[in-house]
Amino acid sequence: MNTTSSNASPSGAARKAQNSKAFEVLARVGYVVLGVLHFLIGAIAISISQGSGGGEADQGGALAQIQQSPAGVFLLWAIVVGLAALAIWQIAEAFLERNPDDKKKWAHRAKYLGTAVAYIAIASTAFVFASGGSSESSDSSQSLSAQILAVPAGVVLLVVLGLGVAAVGVAFIVRGIGQKFMKHLAVPGGSVRKAVVALGVAGYVAKGIAIGVAGILFIVAAVTHDPEAAGGLDAALRSLTELPFGQIILWVVGVGLALYGVFCFARARYSTM
Template sequence: MNPETLKSTASAAQRSPAFRILARVGYVVLGIVHIIIGAIAISVAIGAGGGEADQGGAMEQISRVPFGTVVLWVIVLGLVALAVWQIAEAFLERDPDSKKKWGRRVKEIGTAVAYFAIAATALVYALGGSSDSSQSSTTFSATLLANPGGVVLLVLVGLVILGVGIAFIVRGIRKSFEKQLSLPAGKVGDGVRVLGVVGYVAKGIAIAVVGVLFVVAALTHDPEKAGGLDSALKSLAALPFGQVILWLVGAGLVVYGIYCFARARYARL
């Protein structure tokens, strides 16, 4: 399939009303996942337990509610549609500046991969299975460290994840997420901006801590220190005033989830 055919297919998909609705549903379910993760983090911060503060933990909580399996399938469909939308955006990127164009394409493909990963986790639970992201991260780290140059590779993985976290924080502070929205004037638009700033900064902090854990695992040659989002959030609790920090980040993730609901309504699709 040549590039022009791919662009034509991507454009046709974006023009489809049904596909647009599914993409907006994707933002809604993304919001639900983040709210649950944030709520689990808050429960850990206040000493009430709460389970795994990551995508797997969120899917497990959803699977326990009435019609949870149906909700999980909606999450799968919505996030797959959202991922395909991001890929279509990458193919249709038309910025005349070649560096900016490819930079945006890499970002859009990376976002699509993240959506596919969350959808895959939801699919596992929808089919009656379970997952442990922290264990997967440890296994991945151990595999890398067992190979020549593994320390360098694991540091690079950590730095990339750290960079993604910092990018989220910068996007929130600069309010650059507004470019993806069609916000109304007045208090509603201002409210969505506040949700975006708080949400992006909180999510960026959580992702950045994951990156730091990978770097620490590489430098100490200890794959057990590498972990996913759950390990990152819980490691915040070990810091001075850690419970307060974890509570704030958890609350910020809840805010990001609410922002995703607003994004479902105002996203430029």
């Protein structure tokens, strides 16, 4: 009786899912496709820094390039399946209550559920492309900002959203500099470990900068009451070119995002799952 009840609980279901070898393989595929996407985003950002245009430097732009490639539809469906599996894996992690303290337990759940939502969002965009559609993430961000500004206290809400996104960016930077990502990896010592650490630090910091700038753009949109000031990852990266030495900064961030993509390949191999 107790066994049945345990298996029926969210925690029991989560453990059952995580014990499936086939499901673990799919989740690792999810890290591989994340690596491909970030590598392409980094390459697009580098292209923009050199004045070559290059398309949208975000998930939508990366997926559009995949859509136009040979076997693009097959790859897009692989992305949908891999990221969906990775999202379910994150949800399973959220319900494995490893922290007896309630505050830590809910922080644990919020972290993994938030990550799962991000993976589901990318998988949904990939599904649109796999079905022959397209997506304009920057327009979506501007539309969201316009909708928020239109409601009472919309300026405050948009500032809170911007601060939240910026905080995620800071968290990525802190995680990278502190090498906290290594606790979830079983990496052998020597040169392999040093390479994975270097990839992780560079990748997390670069991604943190990009996300942080996106958050700042939401705050700017709120303060100026201009929804068009907001934008997604592509707008954030392009805004870097307006800074002193902006093209160099964007090039460095683009390289960092590409390295984060390579780190995701290592994560697929060495993650303790």
